[in-house]
Amino acid sequence: MTAVKTGTTANTGSTGEPMLRIEGVHTFYGSIEALKGVDMQVQAGEIVTLIGANGAGKSTLLMTICGNPRAKFGRVVFEGEDITQVPTFEIVRRGIAQSPEGRRIFGRMTVLENLQMGSITAQPGSFDRELERVYTLFPRLKERQAQRGGTLSGGEQQMLAIGRALMSQPRLLLLDEPSLGLAPLIVKQIFKVIEDINREQGMTVFLVEQNAFHALKLAHRGYVMVNGNITLQGTGRELLANEEVRTAYLEGGH
Amino acid sequence: MEYFVQQLINGLTLGAIYGLIAIGYTMVYGIIGMINFAHGEIYMIGAFIAVISFIVLGAAGITWVPVMLMLVLIISMVFTSIYGWTIERLAYRPLRGSFRLAPLISAIGMSIFLQNYVQLVQGARVKPMPPVIQGGFVIMERADGFVVSLSYLQILIIVLTTVLMVGFTGLITRTELGRAQRACEQDKTMAGLLGVNVDRTISLTFVLGAALAAVAGVMVTMYYGVIDFFIGFLAGVKAFTAAVLGGIGSLPGAMLGGLLIGLIEAFWSAYFSIEYKDVATFAILVLVLIFRPTGLLGKPEIEKV
Ligand SMILES: Nc1ncnc2c1ncn2[C@@H]1O[C@H](COP(=O)(O)OP(=O)(O)OP(=O)(O)O)[C@@H](O)[C@H]1O
Numbered sequence: 001m002t003a004v005k006t007g008t009t010a011n012t013g014s015t016g017e018p019m020l021r022i023e024g025v026h027t028f029y030g031s032i033e034a035l036k037g038v039d040m041q042v043q044a045g046e047i048v049t050l051i052g053a054n055g056a057g058k059s060t061l062l063m064t065i066c067g068n069p070r071a072k073f074g075r076v077v078f079e080g081e082d083i084t085q086v087p088t089f090e091i092v093r094r095g096i097a098q099s100p101e102g103r104r105i106f107g108r109m110t111v112l113e114n115l116q117m118g119s120i121t122a123q124p125g126s127f128d129r130e131l132e133r134v135y136t137l138f139p140r141l142k143e144r145q146a147q148r149g150g151t152l153s154g155g156e157q158q159m160l161a162i163g164r165a166l167m168s169q170p171r172l173l174l175l176d177e178p179s180l181g182l183a184p185l186i187v188k189q190i191f192k193v194i195e196d197i198n199r200e201q202g203m204t205v206f207l208v209e210q211n212a213f214h215a216l217k218l219a220h221r222g223y224v225m226v227n228g229n230i231t232l233q234g235t236g237r238e239l240l241a242n243e244e245v246r247t248a249y250l251e252g253g254h
Numbered sequence: 255m256e257y258f259v260q261q262l263i264n265g266l267t268l269g270a271i272y273g274l275i276a277i278g279y280t281m282v283y284g285i286i287g288m289i290n291f292a293h294g295e296i297y298m299i300g301a302f303i304a305v306i307s308f309i310v311l312g313a314a315g316i317t318w319v320p321v322m323l324m325l326v327l328i329i330s331m332v333f334t335s336i337y338g339w340t341i342e343r344l345a346y347r348p349l350r351g352s353f354r355l356a357p358l359i360s361a362i363g364m365s366i367f368l369q370n371y372v373q374l375v376q377g378a379r380v381k382p383m384p385p386v387i388q389g390g391f392v393i394m395e396r397a398d399g400f401v402v403s404l405s406y407l408q409i410l411i412i413v414l415t416t417v418l419m420v421g422f423t424g425l426i427t428r429t430e431l432g433r434a435q436r437a438c439e440q441d442k443t444m445a446g447l448l449g450v451n452v453d454r455t456i457s458l459t460f461v462l463g464a465a466l467a468a469v470a471g472v473m474v475t476m477y478y479g480v481i482d483f484f485i486g487f488l489a490g491v492k493a494f495t496a497a498v499l500g501g502i503g504s505l506p507g508a509m510l511g512g513l514l515i516g517l518i519e520a521f522w523s524a525y526f527s528i529e530y531k532d533v534a535t536f537a538i539l540v541l542v543l544i545f546r547p548t549g550l551l552g553k554p555e556i557e558k559v
């Protein structure tokens with residue numbers, strides 16, 4: 001299976017314009033430089049993962065793609081268009097959805113309302129179909145649809161955050177640590193969902209993960225970030241075998 | 255008993271007006287966490303535009319009351335909406351992200367500016383307004399000749415306010431616009447990530463609040479028959495008290511608070527002292543802030559982090 005993925009990557013990797021291209025991006029919080037010239041790309045149809053220690057700048061990169069905060073230097077190019085200075089709400093209208101760090105569920109809205117928020121940028125008329133799809137992926141959300149988001153369990157909130165991002169039928173899905181703090185069984189379920197939406201709907205996924213072993217096994221390609229810089233890249237398989245990666249991110253695990 | 259019923263009617267009328275203004279305070283607080291001290295002036299401007307429109311329409315020969323009233327309401331709402339939108343753009347948006355007190359100071363400045371501006375262009379003297387809707391029902395009559403009356407105007411105020419509040423609640427709870435508004439209240443970053451134009455949603459909140467205040471301005475003009483450039487201050491403080499009493503940030507709270515303040519003011523003036531009726535409101539404001547700062551229907555914070 002891994003071999004197939006590597007093969008696919010070799011193909012997509014060599015054909016034309018990537019879906020997402022990050023070129024020399026620097027992002028600052030006040031005077032703190034969180035990204036120090038990041039270069040990376042995601043091809044259409046891929047699952048790409050980004051791993052790195054706490055504070056490396058992974059969440060900052062995902063948020064910079066959406067223009068909040070904005071890159072101070074460098075460029076973010078999505079489907080051939082420079083979106084570095086485009087307002088956030090415009091960027092997501094072009095087909096990028098994010099399930100951000102900390103899930104950011106609207107706690108005083110119901111599960112259904114949260115999902116309705118997700119469909120703001122969707123094609124008109126697609127709501128019922130997408131809702132059905134999300135409820136099929138996460139039957140638990142359907143049971144809880146009238147409940148307030150703030151009263152859901154952590155795992156349910158994570159499902160809701162992913163479901164909400166899926167409601168807009170994005171072409172590029174950004175996921176920030178979807179497995180954080182969840183029981184192994186739910187982690188497995190969420191990784192399965194990511195794999196399914198990539199394979200069955202052809203959705204491109206850019207996945208930030210602490211759970212490096214799982215993420216690298218799932219992803220076609222991966223990047224390693226240290227201190228605001230990309231230090232390593234390769235296929236999931238290559239990175240899993242890499243000595244540096246093994247000692248820094250896979251030690252003691254699995 | 256008769257006297258009590260009459261005060262109840264008067265209090266409800268007053269409360270409806272305060273409630274309409276209070277919605278603007280509470281919605282703006284909900285979305286950007288600041289007290290828009292210029293909101294009372296928006297209401298005052300609504301009242302002035304009402305007087306001017308009544309005069310202009312009268313001169314133009316449009317005197318059939320339903321049409322006239324409808325036009326005055328629309329004109330007044332449109333103009334105050336423009337004021338509300340402009341104030342946000344000029345005085346508050348540039349300060350977003352600066353220290354917390356900055357927009358408050360700006361709001362107070364804006365309030366003073368608008369008062370002086372209206373005083374300058376309209377004069378400091380009170381503006382009289384001939385009654386537009388007269389008459390009413392006599393509900394009860396006491397042996398000594400005291401009559402309890404419910405005027406057509408009072409009916410209009412209560413009915414119109416009820417309709418507006420029901421409509422507005424529906425807008426906030428059931429439409430995509432309302433959801434976007436509530437989403438911005440809870441988490442602007444996330445709302446933006448979902449495709450909400452946060453700046454425009456904030457502008458719209460000011461516009462909606464201003465339009466409701468304009469309706470209150472029109473009603474007050476007809477109810478009292480006189481206005482001046484200073485009416486925004488007292489009405490503003492009372493509506494603000496109503497919003498705090500109901501729970502600032504809560505829409506039903508603003509309506510409930512408005513009603514309670516109206517009733518308290520009516521009964522206080524009737525049974526205690528009419529000179530001190532404003533003191534009653536201020537006393538309530540202080541007491542609520544000390545003993546129950548979240549108000550009657552303040553938002554329960556049940557979110558898990
Ligand atoms: N809002 C902020 N203001 C100031 N500094 C910030 C802010 N957000 C992040 N940082 C800093 O930027 C750096 C990168 O943070 P970021 O959240 O991107 O890391 P991360 O790789 O996602 O870490 P984690 O794995 O812990 O989520 C950190 O040093 C952090 O302290």
Ligand SMILES: [Mg+2]
Nearest residue numbers: 058059060101
């Ligand atoms: Mg992070």
